[in-house]
Amino acid sequence: MTGNGRLVLAGAPIGQVGDVSPRLRDALAGADVVAAEDTRRLRRLAADLGVELTGRVVSYYDQNEAGRAQELLETLKQGRTVVVITDAGMPGVSDPGYRLTSLAVEAGVPVTALPGPSAVTTALAISGLASDRFCFEGFPPRKPGDRARRLKALATEERTMVFFEAPHRLASSLAAMAEAFGPDRRAAVCRELTKTYEEVRRGGLGELAAWAEGGVKGEITVVVAGHVPGDVELDPEALVAEVERRVAEGERRNAAVAGVAKEAGMPKRELYDLVHGKTPTP
Numbered sequence: 001m002t003g004n005g006r007l008v009l010a011g012a013p014i015g016q017v018g019d020v021s022p023r024l025r026d027a028l029a030g031a032d033v034v035a036a037e038d039t040r041r042l043r044r045l046a047a048d049l050g051v052e053l054t055g056r057v058v059s060y061y062d063q064n065e066a067g068r069a070q071e072l073l074e075t076l077k078q079g080r081t082v083v084v085i086t087d088a089g090m091p092g093v094s095d096p097g098y099r100l101t102s103l104a105v106e107a108g109v110p111v112t113a114l115p116g117p118s119a120v121t122t123a124l125a126i127s128g129l130a131s132d133r134f135c136f137e138g139f140p141p142r143k144p145g146d147r148a149r150r151l152k153a154l155a156t157e158e159r160t161m162v163f164f165e166a167p168h169r170l171a172s173s174l175a176a177m178a179e180a181f182g183p184d185r186r187a188a189v190c191r192e193l194t195k196t197y198e199e200v201r202r203g204g205l206g207e208l209a210a211w212a213e214g215g216v217k218g219e220i221t222v223v224v225a226g227h228v229p230g231d232v233e234l235d236p237e238a239l240v241a242e243v244e245r246r247v248a249e250g251e252r253r254n255a256a257v258a259g260v261a262k263e264a265g266m267p268k269r270e271l272y273d274l275v276h277g278k279t280p281t282p
Helices: 022-030 037-048 062-076 098-107 119-127 144-153 167-181 206-211 238-250 252-265 268-275
Strands: 006-010 031-037 057-058 081-087 111-114 135-136 158-164 186-191 200-202 218-225
Touching: 006 022, 006 098, 022 037, 022 081, 022 111, 022 167, 031 037, 031 062, 037 057, 037 200, 037 218, 057 062, 062 081, 062 098, 119 158, 119 186, 119 200, 119 218, 144 167, 144 238, 158 167, 167 206, 167 218, 186 206, 200 206, 238 252, 252 268
Parallel strands: 006 081, 006 111, 031 057, 031 081, 135 158
Antiparallel strands: 158 218, 186 200, 186 218
């Protein structure tokens, strides 16, 4: 049996402290435990908000998340209120929070959230790209080979895609996207959202990759337009990779070829030849 504990996932401002809601102030002031990705940032935020943290403050970050989640679950079972807050945005979205949420749900502990600013939807809204359907892909893999395979698997994704990326890897990631999606695929690089030096660069992936070579600083969110069936931007390797991805997931090869060819707007026979290493039939 569980007590009356409650897990609160608190959305933190991505830049401007003024974006904080009164509910976040109340939650931080009244929590029995506040689990923070960075306790120093939490205390700075609390000071900026004029909030006194009366509960226990513990660290909760990537390296200690697994062990700390079990400890916090026991606190929740004792009837305490635990607030989880990360450096920016919503816990669990490319930040610590998922493990504890999963454990709490499994244990029957109530879980709620205090909505807050999101770099994902903020970047999507100001990118100028289609926002009616989108997917969030988090951080691309760090290793070039893994990153290339992940991006090639997304080459025929028709929804607008949103990625996070570290500034020192931005140029190489944009170059890899240009190779997988085509240099003319439209994209937007959103830097330091809502902060003093907010900047949005829009253009083709090739153009943006060249710009990023000069060095970029700050928090980065990248928005990339989805594939439009029939576009000529897809390279043969990307098409073959998509077929192989579908086959690996259990689809029959002929069906995979037919499906990818239809989405790419090309003759099925031509793609069949590419998959089998032949020169496409004229």
